[in-house]
Amino acid sequence: MDDLRGKVAFITGAASGIGLGLAHALAAEGMRIALADVRRDALQSAVRGLAAQGASALGVDLNVVDRAAWATAADRVARELGPVQVLCSNAGVNFVGPTQDATFEDWDFCLGVNLGGAINAVRTFAPRLIERGAGGHIVITASVSGLYTSGGSGCYVTSKFALVGLAESLRADLAPHGIGVSVLCPGPVKSDLFESTVAVRPQALGATGSVPVIPPGVRREDTPIFATALSGEEVGRRVVRGIRRNDLYILTHPEIRPVLEARAAALLASLPDEPVDPRRVAATEGLLDASLYAREAAKAPPR
């Protein structure tokens, strides 16, 4: 999708961090922006910030797990801003702690927001985009944690791996409709993620098996990972480029290359050392179609 000017973007988790960076980057391209979030005060200040820069911005109070509220939100945005052509499913929560210690409540909450929220976004907007027949683009925010893990946050990693699968499947299925799909897999980005997760986790859920990422008494700004993290605006600009190029994967950190290579090598090394059975190849022909990946591999890397 090349021409973004005058079109409408709907972004979840837009009150801060990556979502707000996406909002600024897409507004800079002349898009009108619907910012959806569950933290009302942060959302209002995000909308004010965009409006102060001359952007057309609408705040939408939306909990992404609330299925009924999605249709209402989509209808309102269509009425007030126009039909949505770019959807960024970005709202998320993060948990850190040994996978086996995550409580049932941690699993339900994390998968509900991260994966369930994206499913609700797709179920709401994909049919609308198809019906309108004017193309469009969907960006799903996963993470580098959707591509590999070294342990320590199984809930989060499980949700993010699932989002990569969702985006890849959706891309194949929406391509015939002229709708692009990208999965954003950033490394560290400056954001409110750990604070917002605590703020939005319903008290009623009770016990959690997660641990604070930043030790008590340490300022987030003083941690090396935060100091070297990208800004949300920078990630937003990379997403604009990814939409224009219709990239399947939008990655931000070249430092992850050795881990991606090691994971791919581990998978290939795990294939049984046996001859390929041509009858099985013929029988599963459609299931062995690699064109989704081959097209991306043939592209020049983004600059």
Ligand SMILES: NC(=O)c1ccc[n+]([C@@H]2O[C@H](COP(=O)([O-])OP(=O)(O)OC[C@H]3O[C@@H](n4cnc5c(N)ncnc54)[C@H](O)[C@@H]3O)[C@@H](O)[C@H]2O)c1
């Ligand atoms: N910050 C990073 O280093 C990083 C890296 C990779 C991926 N991500 C992903 O980026 C996305 C955005 O996170 P961020 O880091 O910008 O943090 P953030 O806290 O700044 O933004 C997340 C937003 O999601 C909102 N949100 C949470 N639950 C919601 C719900 N149920 N309904 C509606 N909104 C809800 C929060 O209120 C918050 O505004 C997340 O999916 C996160 O997993 C972040």
